[in-house]
Amino acid sequence: xxxxxxxxxxxxxxxxxxxxxxxxxxxxxxxxxxxxxxxxxxxxxxxxxxxxxxxxxxxxxxxxxxxxxxxxxxxxxxxxxxxxxxxxxxxxxxxxxxxxxxxxxxxxxxxxxxxxxxxxxxxxxxxxxxxxxxxxxxxxxx
Amino acid sequence: xxxxxxxxxxxxxxxxxxxxxxxxxxxxxxxxxxxxxxxxxxxxxxxxxxxxxxxxxxxxxxxxxxxxxxxxxxxxxxxxxxxxxxxxxxxxxxxxxxxxxxxxxxxxxxxxxxxxxxxxxxxxxxxxxxxxxxxxxxxxxx
DNA sequence: CTAATCCTTGACCCCGACGTCAAGGAAAGA
DNA sequence: TCTTTCCTTGACGTCGGGGTCAAGGATTAG
Numbered sequence: 001x002x003x004x005x006x007x008x009x010x011x012x013x014x015x016x017x018x019x020x021x022x023x024x025x026x027x028x029x030x031x032x033x034x035x036x037x038x039x040x041x042x043x044x045x046x047x048x049x050x051x052x053x054x055x056x057x058x059x060x061x062x063x064x065x066x067x068x069x070x071x072x073x074x075x076x077x078x079x080x081x082x083x084x085x086x087x088x089x090x091x092x093x094x095x096x097x098x099x100x101x102x103x104x105x106x107x108x109x110x111x112x113x114x115x116x117x118x119x120x121x122x123x124x125x126x127x128x129x130x131x132x133x134x135x136x137x138x139x140x141x142x
Numbered sequence: 143x144x145x146x147x148x149x150x151x152x153x154x155x156x157x158x159x160x161x162x163x164x165x166x167x168x169x170x171x172x173x174x175x176x177x178x179x180x181x182x183x184x185x186x187x188x189x190x191x192x193x194x195x196x197x198x199x200x201x202x203x204x205x206x207x208x209x210x211x212x213x214x215x216x217x218x219x220x221x222x223x224x225x226x227x228x229x230x231x232x233x234x235x236x237x238x239x240x241x242x243x244x245x246x247x248x249x250x251x252x253x254x255x256x257x258x259x260x261x262x263x264x265x266x267x268x269x270x271x272x273x274x275x276x277x278x279x280x281x282x283x284x
Numbered sequence: 285c286t287a288a289t290c291c292t293t294g295a296c297c298c299c300g301a302c303g304t305c306a307a308g309g310a311a312a313g314a
Numbered sequence: 315t316c317t318t319t320c321c322t323t324g325a326c327g328t329c330g331g332g333g334t335c336a337a338g339g340a341t342t343a344g
Contacts, residue, residue: 004290014291019332033340035291055245059331077256086253093246097239103197104235111228114219146320156321161302175310177321201301 003028006038010046017046023059025049025066045069048076061085145170148180152188159188165201167191167208187211190218203227 007014020026021036026045028036045066052062064085065076076082145156162168163178168187170178187208194204206227207218218224 002291013332015332015334018293033291035340053331055249075256075259077252078259083253083256083260086249086256089249090246090253093242093249097242097246100198100235100239100242104232104239107197107228107231107235110219111225111232114217114225114228117217117220118225144321155302157302157304160323165301175321177310195301 001038003036003038006043006046009043010050012046012050020046020049020059025059025063041069052076055089057085057089061089143180145178145180148185148188151185152192154188154192162188162191162201167201167205183211197231199227199231203231 001009003014003017007017017026017028017036021028026042026049028038028042031037048065048069049059049062052065053059064079064081068079068082069076071079073079077086143151145159149156149159159168159170159178163170168184168191170180170184173179190207190211191201191204194207195201206221206223210221210224211218213221215221219228
């Protein structure tokens, strides 16, 4: 099949396939007229790449999977190098999720602090003579 | 103070300050010789920007905070626009963390599946007639 | 035969937040 | 005065994963 059909069957674009080829990830045979020619095996390689890309893997990270398939293995993750990429990705994800959770907590704190400060100011503005706090929540302005 | 000193005091570079100025985020006065001139208030603005950047805010998202400070408020998040940015960021973070957690789960599944498949193959290779595992410590090469 | 698709390569564009280099002016210390 | 350091503007590079032309050749439908 030609590039347009492969792209369509994988739900991507011809530009993307040429890009993968330029990166050495998905080389193509050529038919007599110079057109790129692909087969079902290429479609499997491409689907492997796309799946990993959808997971957020870098293109380079998909390379071991592609090479594993090309080596004749039934799955892209049948090789140790692919498993290593999986593990590295899990570590990266854990680290990233942890960082984001920490940031989330800090931003949440900042929001709560800023909101309570605004409420205090609003209350003071409403009763200029003095809030006269019945409980211990009344704070003097910074 | 001049640009080099401000950059040093904020732990950033002169290039960054010129970039912020080009974006209209941190305009600078000029002294007679054409040098940029900053004061302590600029340092506070800059620190506000840097703090938010460290949190992963886009530069544009820091603008309400900077404008809030320039409007004379004691904190960059004393204004409603800043609080809105906080809230939007929390939503974004929650969405992102959720997506990453989902990907993490899927990758974990894939890894477990691939690993168990390899173990099966290894066991079959070791005892071609039938796995019959008496003890799991026997390791074949590769 | 001709028009409409498809294919080829090459080359520039995009985003964000700067890094880096170049050419030249200003200031400060010895 | 000389040298070093700081400042100025301008312009291009980076990174990833392609998007979007442009100019021209091949193929196919009518």
